[in-house]
Amino acid sequence: MAKRSDYWIDRFGIGDAIAYAKKKSVPLHKHSFWYYWGGISLFCFLVQVVTGILLMVYYRPGPEAFESVRQITYSIHFGWLIRSVHNWSANLFLLSVFVHMFSVFFMKAYRGPREFGWLSGILLLMVGLIFGFSGYLLPMDDLAFFATKVGLEIPSAVPIIGPPIANLMRGGLEVSEFTVQRFFALHAVILPLLFLPILGLHLWLVQKHGNASPPSEEAKPEAERKSIPFFPNFLAKDLAMWLITLNVIALFAAVFPWQLGEAADPLRPAPLGIHPEWYFMSQFQTLKFMGKMFPGYAGEAIGMTLFTLGMVLWILIPFYDTRDKTALRAKRTTYFGLLVVGILLLTTIWGYLGVR
Amino acid sequence: MSESVHTQDLPMDPESEGFTRRGFVKYAIGGVGLAYACAIGYPIYRYLNSPVEESMAMAAVKEVTLPDADKLPKGSALVFKFGVKPALLIHHPDDSWTALTAVCTHMGCTVAYDPGKTKIVCHCHGGTYDPKTGENLSGPPPRPLKKFDVVMAAGSVTVKRI
Numbered sequence: 001m002a003k004r005s006d007y008w009i010d011r012f013g014i015g016d017a018i019a020y021a022k023k024k025s026v027p028l029h030k031h032s033f034w035y036y037w038g039g040i041s042l043f044c045f046l047v048q049v050v051t052g053i054l055l056m057v058y059y060r061p062g063p064e065a066f067e068s069v070r071q072i073t074y075s076i077h078f079g080w081l082i083r084s085v086h087n088w089s090a091n092l093f094l095l096s097v098f099v100h101m102f103s104v105f106f107m108k109a110y111r112g113p114r115e116f117g118w119l120s121g122i123l124l125l126m127v128g129l130i131f132g133f134s135g136y137l138l139p140m141d142d143l144a145f146f147a148t149k150v151g152l153e154i155p156s157a158v159p160i161i162g163p164p165i166a167n168l169m170r171g172g173l174e175v176s177e178f179t180v181q182r183f184f185a186l187h188a189v190i191l192p193l194l195f196l197p198i199l200g201l202h203l204w205l206v207q208k209h210g211n212a213s214p215p216s217e218e219a220k221p222e223a224e225r226k227s228i229p230f231f232p233n234f235l236a237k238d239l240a241m242w243l244i245t246l247n248v249i250a251l252f253a254a255v256f257p258w259q260l261g262e263a264a265d266p267l268r269p270a271p272l273g274i275h276p277e278w279y280f281m282s283q284f285q286t287l288k289f290m291g292k293m294f295p296g297y298a299g300e301a302i303g304m305t306l307f308t309l310g311m312v313l314w315i316l317i318p319f320y321d322t323r324d325k326t327a328l329r330a331k332r333t334t335y336f337g338l339l340v341v342g343i344l345l346l347t348t349i350w351g352y353l354g355v356r
Numbered sequence: 357m358s359e360s361v362h363t364q365d366l367p368m369d370p371e372s373e374g375f376t377r378r379g380f381v382k383y384a385i386g387g388v389g390l391a392y393a394c395a396i397g398y399p400i401y402r403y404l405n406s407p408v409e410e411s412m413a414m415a416a417v418k419e420v421t422l423p424d425a426d427k428l429p430k431g432s433a434l435v436f437k438f439g440v441k442p443a444l445l446i447h448h449p450d451d452s453w454t455a456l457t458a459v460c461t462h463m464g465c466t467v468a469y470d471p472g473k474t475k476i477v478c479h480c481h482g483g484t485y486d487p488k489t490g491e492n493l494s495g496p497p498p499r500p501l502k503k504f505d506v507v508m509a510a511g512s513v514t515v516k517r518i
């Protein structure tokens with residue numbers, strides 16, 4: 001028995017990988033819990049790949065999109081479950097990516113040498129959001145239809161280049177079967193092709209630079225800092241987290257199966273209380289609010305400009321708050337982060353109150 | 357001395373490998389892993405197998421009624437679906453009727469009725485069958501085509517599994 005496993009370990013060089021993994025260590029401190037969220041995001045992504053491929057077995061983009069999702073949901077064995085898992089896991093993916101990003105932010109893990117881990121992570125989040133937006137249309141029920149219609153109004157608000165871009169994305173002046181067809185190509189081919197190499201880079205950088213310790217830990221003398229080996233200790237904990245995640249997804253998918261509305265009909269008025277998914281709620285509410293403050297296109301323009309500005313600052317933070325700069329910058333950055341979290345939470349809650 | 361060697365060989369020795377704590381944990385993890393694999397694998401199998409089940413249910417039909425098939429001219433044939441597979445209804449020149457499956461017994465091509473030579477031919481590898489009995493006459497087909505019962509009615513023909 002032992003002999004046989006030695007054979008495979010030798011032939012595939014597994015020994016080298018294990019030796020490498022044993023050398024790595026993960027810092028252990030009171031904020032260590034936040035280290036799991038990147039792994040949880042990765043696990044959700046893998047679930048998306050598997051369930052996405054399974055859905056592709058029956059999904060038909062184009063004019064039959066709604067009918068095919070209706071079949072998946074109501075007549076294919078366990079189709080409702082696969083679809084529900086894909087939806088819940090998508091939401092959990094974005095949630096864990098957000099948690100991961102904010103924990104990285106507040107632990108100041110974006111500081112050199114990890115600037116590009118931060119940047120690639122932001123790119124992954126953006127691609128993730130486009131995944132969410134494009135996937136939302138695919139069932140082509142009334143909510144999907146209006147969400148996409150409204151969502152594509154945002155690029156069309158950009159002067160001059162906006163409307164042609166929105167038209168290209170829609171494949172026409174109105175959301176139609178052409179839109180579903182191209183959103184499907186985007187969702188199932190182009191975005192994965194974009195996502196995977198960035199993910200590869202992101203994971204490689206984590207391997208290369210290791211987990212960052214928060215400044216409070218870095219201030220301690222070397223002897224007082226604790227760590228655990230990556231293999232097998234941290235990996236075992238990571239896998240345990242994956243198992244918990246799997247159970248949470250399965251539970252939600254089974255207990256709250258994802259619903260399918262009525263087929264999209266451009267001639268019917270938008271359903272009452274229509275609102276975007278939670279991860280777009282903050283933008284939605286801000287635009288709505290700006291629209292009230294400054295009537296007409298000005299509101300949308302101001303809202304978008306503020307958002308873009310905030311995003312740019314957020315992305316560039318590793319180059320502002322570097323290790324060798326003053327403590328003042330570090331403090332300002334933390335306040336900026338708190339402000340962003342505050343605004344996001346407030347506008348999101350406000351948005352949901354407005355929907356009621 | 358030989359006795360002590362014996363005791364070491366006994367399979368029930370609690371110190372032997374199968375009874376260590378490590379061994380137990382290994383089996384427990386393996387068991388839980390297997391349970392998860394089944395819990396995930398079973399729905400996926402049923403999901404992928406759905407259309408297979410559907411087509412099996414369709415294949416199980418006992419009879420098919422073909423409206424207006426009684427008007428089929430002599431010396432011609434009609435291809436129709438019996439369950440999920442093609443079948444032939446033939447109106448022979450002598451006014452008799454035959455229904456046969458149209459799936460060649462060689463490699464599954466759909467056969468054709470050749471009224472000129474009053475034969476059933478398979479274009480894939482040149483097999484031929486008798487249009488009245490379904491018997492394999494020449495070429496590679498190993499078995500005859502299966503026959504159905506034909507029940508004539510005014511305005512329709514019903515084909516039944518025998």
Ligand code: FES
Nearest residue numbers: 460462463478483
């Ligand atoms: S399949 Fe008909 S002769 Fe080969």
